[in-house]
Amino acid sequence: MKTISALIKEGSKLLSSHRIESPHLDCEIIMQYVLGVERSFTIMNHTNQVPRNKELLFWKLTKKRAERYPISQIIGNREFWSKNFIVNQHVLDPRPDSETVISTVLKYYQNKKQKIKIADFGTGTGCLLISILSEYEYAIGVGFEKSLEAYKITCQNTKKHNLLNRAKIFPNSWTECRDLFDLIISNPPYIKRSKLKNLQAEVQKEPRIALDGGIDGLSCYLSIFPILKKCLKKDGFAILEIGEDQSNIDKIIPLYGLAFQEYVYDLAGMKRCIVVKQDKEHD
Incomplete structure (x- = not known):
């Protein structure tokens, strides 16, 4: 299992390669949505490991963002x-x-x-x-x-x-x-x-x-x-x-x-x- 910060960093790299304007912020928002937490939680607990099923969902949604779907449509x-x-x-x-x-x-x-x-x-x-x-x-x-x-x-x-x-x-x-x-x-x-x-x-x-x-x-x-x-x-x-x-x-x-x-x-x-x-x- 990977940590919150590691997944956000990897996701940001993917979005940057697709010329998304705010890759880090978007990955933070997706992570908050996947974990069902506030932004302060992901910052304070960035070394927490993300369960495998949540990691898979994070990547599914991040790839959707790479396809230029608006972040609001992704998280609803x-x-x-x-x-x-x-x-x-x-x-x-x-x-x-x-x-x-x-x-x-x-x-x-x-x-x-x-x-x-x-x-x-x-x-x-x-x-x-x-x-x-x-x-x-x-x-x-x-x-x-x-x-x-x-x-x-x-x-x-x-x-x-x-x-x-x-x-x-x-x-x-x-x-x-x-x-x-x-x-x-x-x-x-x-x-x-x-x-x-x-x-x-x-x-x-x-x-x-x-x-x-x-x-x-x-x-x-x-x-x-x-x-x-x-x-x-x-x-x-x-x-x-x-x-x-x-x-x-x-x-x-x-x-x-x-x-x-x-x-x-x-x-x-x-x-x-x-x-x-x-x-x-x-x-």
Whole structure:
């Protein structure tokens, strides 16, 4: 039997040979998962021997990482907004950039005792809706997720975070939305189809349906805007994540009887969200 540190060192060497960016960290994460322990345990007990069955599992998962599977898919979870979410190959990996949506909601709805009614379009893991509901104890929300496999993950995460009494998830497209909401959020697919083949190998392991924004990267937004006009309350806001291909999307919004509020930038200085409201002149 080999020690924890020896296996991590050997695994790191394998990942380095496959040009994985953070080989040592990834091997540490895999080891923690295999042993079912916290990082501090592997550091403090690095000379402990790893049972043979655990060693075999470590190598199986490390080789999967060498094949460019995202580390979150390998261990089945990912942290977002200081919470842990179940993930698999059927959902988009929660990313730190998307936390900009949450911080923007907190800016617009500063009273955390508000009874906000929220809709999440294309909810995926449920990370956005669940994180917001955790900040507003009297808020309720609904999520729309048309992928049945992704819908199952949303439901698992809703249950995991004890929000079954405040969140209702529908296995439908956002086009089925009929109610009125104070807040509508979404991180829709927004990458131009021509760019998909140039994405990182890890990203290409994620579901195409969650990435493909159509020929111009705008198709999902053009589907969402009419629903916002119909389902957003007069004093409500929609906060949508965007990418580099939507940098001038504010020019399109007035065509749908909506008003552009602002762009919100992420920590890297990139346009990350657009805030939209009803255009009262077109009511």
